Amino acid sequence: MVDPDPTLTEAAVRDLARPQSYDRGGNYYAEGAVVNLVRRGETIRAAVEGSQYEPYRVRIDLDETGVVDTACSCPYDHGGICKHRVAVLLTYVRDSDGIDQRPPISELIADAEPEILRDVLTSLIESRPELASQIESELETAESEDETEDGEHGRTPDINRESIRKQVQYVLGPTKGRSAHAYDPYEAAETDVEKLRGLLDQARTAVETGDGETALDILEPLANELMDEEWLALSYDDSNALFNFFDEVDRVLAEALLTADLSEAERTDWKDRLWTWEQEMGGHTHHPPYSVALEAAQRGWDFEPVQRAMQGDIGYADLWGGDPPWYAEDLIRARLNVLKRQGRNEEYLDLAEAADLIDDYVTKLVEDGRIDEAIEYGRHNLSSPNEALTLAQTLRNHDRPQAALEVAQHGLTLDGSEKAELAEWLRDRAASLDEPEVALEAAIAAFEASPTLAAYQAAEELAGEEWMTIREELLTSLRNKDTTQRVARRHVEIFLYAEQYEAAIDIADRFSDYKVVEPVVEEVWEEHPDWTIDACKEHAKPIIEEGQSQRYRHAVQWLETAGKAARAVGELDEWCVYVEDLRDEHYRKYKLRPMLEELLEGFTE
Incomplete structure (x- = not known):
């Protein structure tokens, strides 16, 4: 059973996000923007108050290793998790006592009386009438499944296509009762996806039960209404969630067409329909959805x-x-x-x-009980760490943990960019199976493949008495790596944690990005006050001279850190004169002057 309280650290959260997203998420957390944080079983849900009229909705899925999946209603798609998800995770880590812990819905309704459930469902539909068609369709699908289980292998009762069409039109229609300035079309479109996903899930369920005809009855009105020009243009502007939804519809359509027993006329109709949709989609992307389904219809x-x-x-x-x-x-x-x-x-x-498709091949062998054959095939044919990870996870899920470890160890000898993920998986699994030597080797490999503070700390925890030797090996390895702008912050965090301040300062001198320099000055101001003073002045001065009023608070924070360093080295008087000169030189900047005066008062009281 999954640990109900997986341990997360701020370093692990940082690894999930780009530095800018992490910093902004930290600001959201500090401002108390996270509200209604509820955990049910392995899922956390919360709202984050942002720049829009309505809060963004965030979902975090957990397992025994930490975060396994996240989602947010914002349109962010620039690598890593968004600032809203960062804020929720930081709240979970720092303020866990304030989380509203509730049982999963499945547990809540498990012992409820049928009459009570009917009343609750009826009340919900009355307040959310757009759910009526979805519930009706799902009940029809459920009744069909019951009939199949009882030996009545007929088709699902006829699907009301017009009802589905109206339901989709209702979802895609303009939002009523909301002022124009509060309406965010991108957020609304993301919400549309969540509402329409129920229909897609019904079609997927039909396909999975072998009823391709019913799936097509659901998918035809859904896909047709999705071709609405205004919504289509919006979806391909900058919303990754909508782009993915089209691709999901395409893949389910392909499987439905390959499952259904269609007449030649029906297949021709689908070919023509899909060709038209693909051509229209081709005006928005070079990889248009419905290409997969069209190929399935044409070639069968x-x-x-x-x-x-x-x-x-x-x-x-x-x-x-x-x-x-x-x-x-x-x-x-x-x-x-x-x-x-x-x-x-x-x-x-x-x-x-x-x-x-080696992943699929070996996974099927394992599922069919041909485990030894899968292992042997994997040893000779796996070509990447990612393929090894897939086989190892499959073996573990089929109660072959030792074989899983062996395959994962073999995967670490293969070349590929996914080695860090495999090493982390092997590290955690080996530790849970009381295989400390394997776990430590994997921890070192994980750090070598992708040096992060979380990976460093994991190796430290596993090394025991060997830590001082391994520590030096890891730090030497890190010093020899090519530190780029993308990873500079991560490397700095490791050196600071290891109290290798000179190495951190060297990276900060090479990269003037405040996200790299800031954690260094905050950590080394006592040990390296002169460097700290110069670095802080270098970052504060352009903000002030260029009149970046929205960033004056950041400039003052840089100066405050410089002040602490000046006091530590006995140069507080010189620092005060410097700040006073800034105040007098920029006295016309009415937002800045009171900030500088307040800063001076804090150091002279």
């Missing part, structure tokens, strides 16, 4: 190269009759998903091997 299962591959002709392995298109892997995975549901295991394995 009768395409000769696919037939030959599924019959074990691995040597032929030309699945496209030429160069594969950009969506090749998506279509192959759609075929594999259908074959898996239909129990066509050998065809699945032959196609996965022909397509060189």
Whole structure:
């Protein structure tokens, strides 16, 4: 069972975000912007008050290793988690006593009386009428599943396409009752995705039960209404969530078409419809959604190269009759998903091997109980740490923990950019299995692959009496690495934690970015006061001289740190004269002058 209280550290949170997002998230936390923070089981939900009329909604999913997934209603998509998610995680780490701990909804309703549940559901629909069609469709799907389990293998009752169409139109329609200045179209579109996901999930459920026809009945009105010009143009402007939603619809459509038993006329209708949608999407992106579904409709299962591959002709392995298109892997995975549901295991394995999808191939072997065969195949064919991680995780999930460790150890000998993730996984799993030597080797590998403070601290925890020797090895390795702007902050954090102040100062001198210099001056002002004073003046001066009024507070903070360093080295009088000269020189800057006077008072009282 998952640990209900996984341990998170601020260093781990920092690793999830870009430095700027972490800093801004810290400001949001300090300002008390995180509200309504509730944890139910393994999920944290909260609202973060930001620049929009309504707070942003944040979800954090946890397991025994910490954060496994996050989501936010903001449109951020620039690498790492957004500032709102950072703020929620910092609140979780720093103010855990203030979290509203509640049981999961599944536990709440487990023992509830049916009449009470009916009353609650009825009341919810009355307050949220847009849910009525969704609930109606889901109940129809559930009834169909019950019939199938009872041996009645008929199709799901006819889906009311017009009802679905109206539901989608309602969701995509203009928001009523909200002033124009408070309406954020991007946030509204992100909200639309969450509302429409229920319909997509219904279609996915139908596909997973082998009912491709019902899935198509749901997907046709959904996809057709999504082609609304205003919403479509907005989605491809800068919202990654909407872009991904289109791709999800495309993939589910492909699987539905490969599952459904369609007449030639029906298949032709879908080809024409998908071609039109793909052409329209092509005006917004070079990789238009509906390409996967269109290929599935055009080639189906009768395409000769696919037939030959599924019959074990691995040597032929030309699945496209030429160069594969950009969506090749998506279509192959759609075929594999259908074959898996239909129990066509050998065809699945032959196609996965022909397509060189090693992850899928070895995972299926394990699922079929052919574990030794999967391990042996992996030893000879794994080509990247990521493939090794997939096999190791699969073996662990199938109660073969020692084999999982062996595969993961082998994966660390392979080249690839994903080595840090594999090493971290092996480190944590080996530690939980009381394999300290393996865990320590993996911890060192994780640090070597991606030096972070969290990785350094994990190695420290595992090293025990060997720490002083390993510590020097890690720090020497870090000194020899090429520190770039992207990783400078992370390297500085490690050197500061290890009290290697000269190394941290060297990086700060090479990168003038305040995000790199700030943690250094805050840590070394007593040991290196002269350097601190010069660095702080260098960052405060341009803010003041260029009249960056919105950043005056930052300039004063730099000067305050310089003041502490000046006092430590006995140069407080010189510092006071410097600040007084700044005040007098820039006396016309009415926002700045009282800040500087307040700063001086704090040091002269």
